[in-house]
Amino acid sequence: MPNLTDYIEEYLKKLLALSSKHFIEIRRRELAGKFDCVPSQINYVLERRFSPERGYLVESRRGGGGCIRIYHIKQEIAGSWRGALQALREEEFEPMKVRQVLQRMMDEKVISRRESSLLAVIIHDEPYRLSGIEKSDYRKLQCRLFNQALEELMKVSY
Amino acid sequence: MPNLTDYIEEYLKKLLALSSKHFIEIRRRELAGKFDCVPSQINYVLERRFSPERGYLVESRRGGGGCIRIYHIKQEIAGSWRGALQALREEEFEPMKVRQVLQRMMDEKVISRRESSLLAVIIHDEPYRLSGIEKSDYRKLQCRLFNQALEELMKVSY
DNA sequence: ATAGAAAGGTCAGAGAAGGTCAAACATACG
DNA sequence: CGTATGTTTGACCTTCTCTGACCTTTCTAT
Secondary structure (H helix, E strand, O other), rough: OOOEEEEEEHHHHHHHOOOOOOOOEEEEHHHHHOOOOOOOHHHHHHHHHOOOHEEEEEEEOOOOOEEEEEEEEEOOOOHHHHHHHHOOOOOOOOOOHHHHHHHHHHOOOOOOOHHHHHHHHHOOHHHHHHOOHHHHHHHHHHHHHHHHHHHHHHHOOO | OHHHHHHHHHHHHHHHHHHHOOOEEOHHHHHHHHHHOOOHHHOOOOHHHHHHOOOOOEEEEEOOEEEEEEOOOOOOOOOHHHHHHHHHHHHHHHHHHHHHHHHHHHEEEEEEEEHHHHHHHHOOOOEEEEEEEEHHHHHHHHHHHHHHHHHHHHHOOO
């Protein structure tokens, strides 16, 4: 018994399949109108069904003439190092371990040396200490920034 | 879906590309007439799309016979780095401007799209807000992290 | 000199997108 | 049942664009 989210997902995927490019552009309002729902429903669909984990990338622009662009990116990177990253979520976020993972990702050519350097900056304590933040506080922040950065890398794999 | 601002931007860039010099001259009124809009719209376009952060320089003369001159500044790589760093130190560290610099660095192929995404993570406010840090405090931290990251990029050539 | 015309500049506010979040509702599963 | 997970809605927010009223500078004719 498909629900609204399913219908919208199906519709968008059909559009993507028909598109000659590897992306489509939609107007949130318009699409919401087409399916007779509130606009934020569209965001929900995008979040659930067009996530980076599923191989999609969504960009948008606000303001007059704004729109939402959905890319379909083929992702073969998949699992291997994803497992390693799982370990870095939350509780056990420790710069030492993270650096090891970075090294490994470089070895496996999943990220470049420059990218690794950028990621390393995020987990370097000094800037946070200089800003007078407590260690336990900035660890969480580092973890957030780091994971966000990884997400970006996974999205922009083309 | 392009809007008026996009069209005017495109038009001006085309003029620049066609020009034998590295600048073009326009009449604000005239251009506004061509695109059937109010003259101040032109100022808006110049501010948003032809900012120094994006590598453009705009000069103008008022009064009878006045006009607007738009330069496209192509710096060599080294210069563009220095410029970027300069603009982003301390006082004027504003995410909006930084994003424009990032766009420019991508345009000039000084950084890759992936690197740009990583740098963008650093200046995205959300993680900091979630960590309960005051805006004025995290701006400084963002500035430190960002500059550190740029330093790293300079070390490791592309 | 000086007044008026002919540029361009500034700024605030309206309007047009899309984003976020939490609460209500629905469904599936133990 | 009742709890967990997934969906739908609506109130409120942020960002980007566009307009118009009003200001400043420069040129030109007297």
